[in-house]
Amino acid sequence: MLGRRGSLWFLAVPPYLWLLLLFVVPLGVVAAISLLPGSGRINFGAGWPSLNHYREVLDTPAYLRRLGISVGMAFVIAAAATVLAYPIAYFLAFRARQRATVFLILLLVPFASSYLLRVMAWKLLLGREGAVNWVLTSLGLIQEPAGLLVYSQAAVVITLIYVWIPFAALPIYAALQRVDPSHLEAAADLGAGPWTRFARITIPMSLPGALATFFMVFIPTVGEYVTPSLVGGTGGLMYGNLIQDFFTRAGNWPLGSAMAVLMLLAVLVLVVVALRLVDLRRVAA
């Protein structure tokens, strides 16, 4: 008969193996392929491992600029989605009371709606003959349809903020639910007004949750390529589009791999630095 301890093997080993094969090893494969000296597909006969693809990326200002732009866009998108989701979550946690379930469900519907469909919706709204231009011209606010609202960096940013808001509201809501009301009552007893209580208790207590939310939006967005290719035009393309291109049309897998590895490193460095800064502030407080 299998004991408790023996069962642990059957519980822990399968997920370990699965994640090793389909998560850890593949990431290692990308790193390995990025060191192949040849360009094109995978060719182990082209010579010794080399850093020439990394050098090529680092020597090409256009690539680095695109990485910088993507990080900047992801920062704006994640910050905006978090800040806009915060009042929604706050309302659900503190004001909605017994109807919180209904209001939460209202939020789940856009959350569960197809991602591509929501991107398409913005194309429909922002297009040259789209809804926004139509409304503006029929109201006589503008004579001609305003130039292309779609196919721009702004369109990518707006669309992605829109896509992420419902996703961002849920973890912030969970964080706000853990704010202990007795702390707020104690502060009130000691004479703190509503804004003081919000700034000194609610915000600090929900900050870890809000920061986690920020990163849960920021990290995937840095590598985004689907939305830019649909509403970004050429000006709104992101670093992820370059990577995708090297794996499809351009067909230079080692170079694409090097670009992907550099992106992951950049993201990791940013996350580590950000966590440091936040910790320091908490030490100072």
Place this chain on the structure above:
Amino acid sequence: MTAVARASRQGSAIGVGRTRVPLGLVYALMIVFLYLPIAVLFVFSFSTNTTLSFPIEGYTTDWYAAIFRNAQLLTAARNSLVVGFLAATVATGLGLAVSIAVVRFRFIGRGLLLALAGAPLVVPFIMLAVALFLLFNLLDVPRSMFTIAAGHSVIALPYATLILLSRLVGLDPAIEDAAMDLGASYPATLRRVVLPLLGPSLLSAWLTCFIVSFDEVALAVFLAGGDQTFPVFLYGQLRFAQTLPVMIAMAVLLMLGTVTLTLVAFFIRSRSE
């Protein structure tokens, strides 16, 4: 009577006076902002316009009828169902194993297991897409529904683990001890006691994973090969104006399906808690 006592007698969550910020209005505006684009597209799916343009010239249900004449579209939708089913089943099974191991046992590598199970959430999808694409190439695995399902099982695992973990933490381990004191083996205890208690959360986790997979496109584009899922097919068709109205109609239809599933998953979870 103090202000606090008065307020808490009225059942206020916070206690005393509030800021004058009309949060209900802010919430209402955000909801309008979130629903409006979807609503516009929903209305547009009944429009006779063949391009993404306004105003709408007339109304028709032809696009919905055309779905059932488009064999490629139906195949892609079926592929999505198969991929979602496989990915959700694997992810929920593994998520269950991870959460039981992590919550009920102390062992070397426990923290690492939990970190690994959550890690796919914080790696940009294009990175994982490229990684799996190269892996399957090296291993000479032809790209198919199974490679997409494998990829989706990895990105769905954090969701399954999170949902099951939070439920398991709230389950009293004494129930399991009782079952074992009465002579049940540990596997039997898991099967006969823990699994039934987790039942609703398991279903909710499975549905969540299914939806994550069903809607996923960034990874699937890289791993699809000939077996396109619906989002991959849609992504490819978005450039062709003439098929656009049918695509939108189909997307609206599938969206109604995923929204329903999400609500079902939500109710199952809130009922079990």
